[in-house]
Amino acid sequence: MSTVNSANDPSASASRAAVPFLDLRAAYGELRGEMDAAVARVLESGWYLLGNELKQFEQHFAEYVGTTHAVGVANGLDALTLALRALGIGEGDEVLVPSNTYIATWLAVTQVGAVPVPVEPDPRTYNIDPARLADALTPKTRAIVPVHLYGQPADMTPITAFAAQHSLLVLEDAAQAHGARYNGQRTGSLGDAAAWSFYPTKNLGALGDGGAVTTRHPYVADKVSVLRNYGSRVKYLNEVQGVNSRLDEVHAAVLDVKLRVLDEWNARRAQQAERYASALESTPLVLPFVPGWAEPAWHLYVVRVHGDAAYRNHVQQQLTASGIGTMVHYPLPPHRQQAYASTGFPGDAFPIASAIAQSALSLPIGPHMTVADQERVIDALLASGVL
Ligand SMILES: *Cc1c(COP(=O)(O)O)cnc(C)c1O
Numbered sequence: 588m589s590t591v592n593s594a595n596d597p598s599a600s601a602s603r604a605a606v607p608f609l610d611l612r613a614a615y616g617e618l619r620g621e622m623d624a625a626v627a628r629v630l631e632s633g634w635y636l637l638g639n640e641l642k643q644f645e646q647h648f649a650e651y652v653g654t655t656h657a658v659g660v661a662n663g664l665d666a667l668t669l670a671l672r673a674l675g676i677g678e679g680d681e682v683l684v685p686s687n688t689y690i691a692t693w694l695a696v697t698q699v700g701a702v703p704v705p706v707e708p709d710p711r712t713y714n715i716d717p718a719r720l721a722d723a724l725t726p727k728t729r730a731i732v733p734v735h736l737y738g739q740p741a742d743m744t745p746i747t748a749f750a751a752q753h754s755l756l757v758l759e760d761a762a763q764a765h766g767a768r769y770n771g772q773r774t775g776s777l778g779d780a781a782a783w784s785f786y787p788t789k790n791l792g793a794l795g796d797g798g799a800v801t802t803r804h805p806y807v808a809d810k811v812s813v814l815r816n817y818g819s820r821v822k823y824l825n826e827v828q829g830v831n832s833r834l835d836e837v838h839a840a841v842l843d844v845k846l847r848v849l850d851e852w853n854a855r856r857a858q859q860a861e862r863y864a865s866a867l868e869s870t871p872l873v874l875p876f877v878p879g880w881a882e883p884a885w886h887l888y889v890v891r892v893h894g895d896a897a898y899r900n901h902v903q904q905q906l907t908a909s910g911i912g913t914m915v916h917y918p919l920p921p922h923r924q925q926a927y928a929s930t931g932f933p934g935d936a937f938p939i940a941s942a943i944a945q946s947a948l949s950l951p952i953g954p955h956m957t958v959a960d961q962e963r964v965i966d967a968l969l970a971s972g973v974l
Contacts, residue, residue: 606951606960608912609788613955618844625840635836637816644839647846648783649801651766653776656808657801659834660815663762663784666798667695669832670780671730673800673810674756676701680729683755685715686920686937687944688734692760693921695782696732704728705922705932707939711876713737713889717745730756735764735774737916738790738856738886739875743769743777750778758782761801765790766853767884774884775801785834785842790856790884791849793838852954856885859952859961863888866965872973873946887916891946892973899946902973909967914949 615622629640641659649657660666676682678700684692686705696703706723709716715733731750733741741759750757757778761767764774765783775781785797800811813820818829860883864874873891877883892899899915906913920940922932935941951964 605910606912606956606963608914608949608951609953610955611787611792614792614845617955618848621844622841625844626837629836629840632836636833638836640836640839640843641834644834644843644846645799647843648799651773651846651849652781652801653773654781654801654803656803656805657799658808658811658815659839660798660800660811661832661834662796663782663786663789663798664691664695664698665815665830665832666762666782666784666800667691667732667758667760668698669811669814669830670758670782670800670802670807671695671699671701672814673807674730674758674779676730676756679727681725681727683715683720683723683728683731685732685734685736685940686922687713687917687940688736688760688921689762689917690921690924690926691762691784692732692734693927701729702727703921705937705940707937708736708943709742710939710942712739712742712878712881713943714739714741715746717742717749720746720749724753728753728755730758732758732760733778734760734762735767735884737875737889738763738767738884739877740764740767740769740774740881740883742878742880744880747778756780762786762789762798763886764884765886766849768882770880771882776803779804780807785838790853790886791842791845793842795838797834797838797842798832799834853884855954856952857883859956860885860888862958862961863890863950863952863965867968870969870973872968885952887949888952889916889947889949891943892948894946896945899948902968902971903948905971906964906967909963909970911964911967912951915944915947916949917947918944920944 645657680701681704682696684703693703759778759781761775761781762784767774780802783799785793814829815832818825818827
């Protein structure tokens with residue numbers, strides 16, 4: 588990879604500006620006309636909740652995912668929680684979850700009164716290891732929540748086979764995997780239901796919080812749509828103790844615009860992933876492993892250093908000094924969080940999750956990162972002498 592700071596490079600001065608981890612303003616810039624029109628249409632309509640914008644987006648999103656139902660909710664955590672409730676998971680139930688995930692996956696299980704039972708990931712893919720499910724199974728196990736972490740699809744065939752064998756439900760946490768495919772099939776269409784987040788930085792992001800549940804089961808879609816609106820199907824008649832978790836018309840309208848470019852924007856991410864892979868393959872960095880069945884959404888490009896957290900933090904600081912924005916997903920696995928101290932897991936209970944947390948570093952990736960900026964990231968990494 589060539590450096591980009593030669594005197595006759597017209598982008599040289601611009602390229603010395605910081606390389607952001609992700610540029611959301613540029614995303615708006617590319618779609619400004621359509622997004623402004625969508626927002627204006629909603630403002631002019633005078634109808635701001637549970638209207639036609641939501642209906643349309645739900646229909647388009649279900650079609651995109653390759654399933655029959657989508658129900659918009661207020662955020663990804665609610666999508667997980669309401670999907671679990673709709674699937675009938677609650678008090679006394681155990682749910683198998685990855686030991687290495689964003690804490691929301693665990694929180695949803697806890698929120699419905701069930702117990703998250705951690706399962707270690709495959710150390711190559713970072714996704715829940717199907718071979719370890721059997722060890723975590725008890726008579727109380729009711730469901731599995733595989734997470735398509737970093738946008739890499741989990742190995743769903745053995746997961747759903749195991750679930751079928753033991754009469755378990757499967758809820759995909761697809762919050763990082765909009766558009767990813769597993770053996771040609773979209774994530775979110777592979778289990779009994781899937782939970783999505785439209786948090787602004789996700790591959791399909793709203794202008795604030797948003798989420799959805801997709802499912803092929805009409806009863807699950809129906810339950811979630813009742814639960815999200817105070818447990819009410821008919822105004823002021825409440826069938827169940829629901830919540831207020833609706834996806835606003837403004838967000839639905841904007842998401843519908845962004846859904847149209849999702850595949851194109853994911854393709855840009857895939858190109859960047861390829862560029863990273865070829866530029867960094869001769870370094871000692873551990874690069875993302877892509878199994879034959881996976882077509883990742885490349886939500887994140889996570890590399891791992893050989894060393895402990897102090898060394899990873901050192902590498903990160905060197906990149907920061909070069910103006911490169913990076914992040915760590917995630918510095919502490921859920922079982923080591925104070926929030927789950929009461930579960931009593933020893934710190935070393937899940938060594939694979941802990942090892943990933945210590946060595947992972949997320950490099951900038953996104954539909955608006957320029958080639959020049961990516962070359963700066965690569966050059967900075969190579970210059971850091973990373974081991
Ligand atoms: C973002 C995310 C969530 C939660 O989504 P919110 O919209 O922030 O509530 C859940 N699970 C995973 C894996 C996520 O990355």
